[in-house]
Amino acid sequence: MVEQIFNIGHNWLEKQEYIFQLVDAIIFLFFFIFVLYLFVFAFNSTRKAPYTFPKASKKYRYAILFPAYMEDEVIIDSVRSFLNQDYPRDLYEIIVISNMMSDQTNLQLQNLNVKVIKMNEQKSFKVRALREAVKYMESQSLYYDNIVILDADNVVKPDYLDKINDAFYCGCSAIQTHRIAKNRDTNTAVLDAVSEEINNSIFRKGHTRLGFSSGLSGSGMAFEYDIFKDIIQNINDIGEDKYMERRLLLQNIYIEYLENVYTFDEKVRKNKEFYNQRQRWLSTQFSNLFSGLTELPSAIFKGYWDYCDKIFQWMMPPRILLLGFITLLAVFLTIVNFTLALKWWGLLVLLGITLSIAIPDYLVDRKLKKAILCLPFLFILMFLNLFRLKGGKNKHMHTKHSNSNENSH
Template sequence: MEFLFHILEGIFFIPFLIWIIYFLVFSIGYRIPRNQSFKNTAFQHRFLVIFPAYKEDAVIVESIRSFLKQDYPSYLYEVVVVADSMQDNTNATLRHLGVTVLIPKYEHRSKAAALNLAISATQDKQFDAVVILDADNLVYPDFLHQVNRSFASGCKAIQAHRIAKNANTDTAYLDGISEEINNSIFRKGHVNLGLPAALTGSGMLFEINWFKQVMPKISSMGEDKELEYHLLLDGIFTTYLEEVYVLDEKVQNRKDLSNQRKRWIAAQIDTFLLTFKSIGTIFRTRNWPMLDKLVQWSIPPRIILLGFVPLWIFVLYILAPILIFKWLLLYLLFLIALCLAVPNRFYNKRTLISFLKLPFIFMAILRSFMGIKSGRSTFVHTPHGEKKEDYSN
């Protein structure tokens, strides 16, 4: 019986070893100095800018006003807001600002449906690229100028640097740190080591013809994951623009965090299963970026790893103490990887205090797994622009 337990523990150890080494490699990649620059260009592309918005009356007007301050010719970009279930006065204000407002009537609500509606409604207009932003996103006046330079340099898929625009609760602050860890590992770390960056749902740019061909194929709640899948199938490298910021509102309480992660986890599982079916083709065609993405999509949320491994070490301490040393070493490597991935500006007193709330976040993410089934088929809305009490105290 003891021998069987050792065998099972060894099998159990393998995926954790792969996941944590994966984090460590790309965390080190993040710390590699690398200068990324694009030459100035006189050519100015025409952009379709889409803001999918569901019940976003509290934030969408501010976001649009922010975007319209671009130091880029206004006749070279069109802003489209897909205004789902928003108030008439909000839509009137948006139209007054000069943007195109689309009122959807689709049966199955999703961000993919909103994007497809915007593409369909602008079929007769000429654009070079599409920019996707969330209703709560704010950008700086040079946003289009910067992505235009990158696009002119041959980049067909671009992910900007999404950062937190609020840190008013411990949950929001920790969510902002989590976003930056993702940027470090899955974006800058990857690009520094020669692999495409991961998409993050907003602050994205795609060559318009490719986007028009692919978007009708996408209908899931995890449109960014599916877009990544198709980018990798087509061999398109996603560039990460670390210096081009998109300010994104972070969730402010654990309930919203749990609902948001439910959608993310469901999308990740579905895309992993879709990709895994093609594993033979991946090796046959030597599509190593797709293999990298398959490993990435197999990884559970980091907070689950942070909380589960110590519990497992405690179980081993009781049942098989000799086995705990390799797990302790593995956990130490995981902590080193996370420390490397956290940007230096977060090394402060508030971060230390906020980390005391991680057990509560761990429980919130565990609850997310119980709602994965609904997260696959039901649109889960994350409220924005409302001040919320943080119940983590």
């Protein structure tokens, strides 16, 4: 009897051990696929560009859109920065969609020979401003070949429009420029700058090196006017860049990445701003994922692999959660079962190598080493955001911008 009880107990423990190992293997497989995906594109981001765009023999006409909600502090400098373009001034028009900004700011903009579209919405979303711009251009019978979208804090170099024009002349229809941090004045801003460049390496540069479309970033984007006008009409209030990606890729329109055309962008400085910004991003990512899954079978049937790749991207957890969970699982299994932990430590090393490849050398400095200490806290904030997804995509969260004298590049 005792022996039977012992055998039953022994078999039960073996069964529990088997289930534990099976669950561990399944979870590891998912994490391994995600990390391997990141590694492949990060590794290919180191490859030299297979082509360059020759100088265009034709100059197109552009509308430069600056949606600006309560951005009195930065919009004037951003517009002045753009007015330094080498491009012929009569071939581009700057249009500021001014919402809740002072009459003084609007007058200053008009004195700079800028068109100002006034809005007065307490809760204004970027996509509403863009739709208002299209409505204005259509009502005024203004003709443009292409559209450039910038945030109110963005500044650019004098050759910005010239290089974009070269790409359009060579047949591009949708373009993402290289967004780069213009400030690294807090630990959060440093990590946000690093995150942006990792995105550039993996989801833009690495993707285009392998023939896939670049991801969009929300600003520093350029489109053929007719394509932009058609897409912007049906976008939800939040997450316009992700929706635009979906519509472009479903039409099999390739998104080019111009890695040598810089859009300097202000990074969030405070943990609270990071927390709210990432909540909005996560919410829109999962919203677009669930909406996009319905069109996945059709995309597979048509061979639209860019679209399939995008849906897979949106299935992946953010990198900071990936890094945090793999670390926690590796530590936990080291205590429980060291043999099972070895593969997790190996995966953590692979993820570390991937991120090292994706981070440009200029960002690896004393500031980054100091900022890394904040990663555990930011991991907690991102983890908490997983419980705040509902309604996040419809919340109005304005990130306040300010002028910064620091330029990181």
